[in-house]
Amino acid sequence: MDEAFRFFRWAGKQKEYEHKLESYVLLVEVFTVSGGDVERIKRLVREIKEKGLLMNELSANGLIKCFGRLGMVEELLWVWRGMKENGIEPSLFTYNFLLDGLVNSMFVESAERVFEVMQCGKVRPDVVSYNTMIKGYCKTGKLGKAMEKLKEMEVLNVGADKISYMSLIQLCYSDSDINSYLGLFREMEEKGLEIPSHAYSLVISGLCKEGRCSEGYAVFDLMVRKGCKANVAIYTTLIDSFAKSGNIEEGMKLFERMKEEGFEPDEVTYGVIVNSLCKVGKVDNAMEYFEFCRENGFAINAVFYSSLISGLGKVGRVDEAEKLFEEMEVKGCTRDSYCYNALIDAFAKCEKMDEALTLFERMEDEGCDQTVYTYTILISGLFKERKNEEALKLWEMMIDKGITPTPASFRALSTGLCLSGKVARACKILDELAPIGVIPETAFEDMINVLCKAGRFDQACNLADGIVDRGREIPGKVRTVLINALRKVGNADLAMKLMHSKIGIGYDRKGSVKKRVKFRILLDM
């Protein structure tokens, strides 16, 4: 590349020789394929402009291809203008490179205008033009417009191909819009298009992510029947999904099967195996796989450690968990928030809140982000040790730091407060969340459940009445919640009593509101 450039400069200095546009274009092409030195290319463009070289068809196409690939929009439009001024008709390739360049630089609206020009002109958009527009809409998250283009292809008899469908499926997949991509996948099948293994991957992963592992497995079967080769990623996602749905045996079967078929499990697969075993308490078994990976040169990442630390913590082996945590530093594996949270949780579970809090501080010192999970673990741990004020302080700290509470974090707080008799305080904090846009949807339900579980039916009724009286929820809904909570703790008598009672806001004949009978009165509390 440098040699080409030196020769170019040398030739430019020779007498009776002037570079033509073609030479510049060749050099731009060289710079483009060899990594794309945008600054050097821009200098060449300036020289072309200074010399006033005239645009021609071949050069214009070459330049558009390069500028398109590099996303040099300004230069793209400069060539485009030059073509117009010199009466050069763009070819289909020119259009498509231009579209792709604009789309890759997120100038989707400009691409839209070019596309419209094509639709009215001599060179009609082909499948590549359509696919490029679909890609643009997918990049900007405009699923509706992308789907419109697919329909348009059908109407205008531009056959959509696997790439049209793949772009759309990919977008729907990243949006977790499972019904849309299942539909698209079926359409592909119906049209008899070749289904790339990547399509199977997406559909299987998508179904697995939704917890629909049997359906994922069915698609996997279909894939094998159609002669499409599976791969490590597909096996890994299936194993994970089966384990997550509580069927680790099926996961292990798939693990054996993939090895039999000659697929080498990698560190992600082993990460899944270790994590799954830890989750069901088979931490020694998980340790064996961990050792196997270590001995066989697999990249040991933080997933292994966080899974094992949390697994050990679950079965009360907190010393071993701590040892692994410290080992990470020695082995040069960066500790992420998952690892910290797992160990903090292990400490909290065995009532070692001092250690947990020390780790919380260490987390900050070592530059690891404290997350909403961290606070949730600590808050419930502190309440368990009756350190209510400290728990509340942490909640405030979390809000002050701008960390958005989750329903689970509020559950930890409200559970602690309710069980220490501070139901009103929990309600007040809940009210303060609304203005910052946080509405833990199950908050009241969780609180009523907690109170019933503790046998404090009177307080549960009071809370239920308070919710209705303040107009926070409709009486029928609160009643259902209360009935379910009573049933859950086995108090069928009260549940029945509530079920057979008329409740809610009655209306008299004139339409004015009658006074509601309180839950508390209904249940004689």
Added chain:
DNA sequence: ATAGGGTTAG
């Protein structure tokens, strides 16, 4: 020429 998958939490 245009599309590209899998693992970690209360």
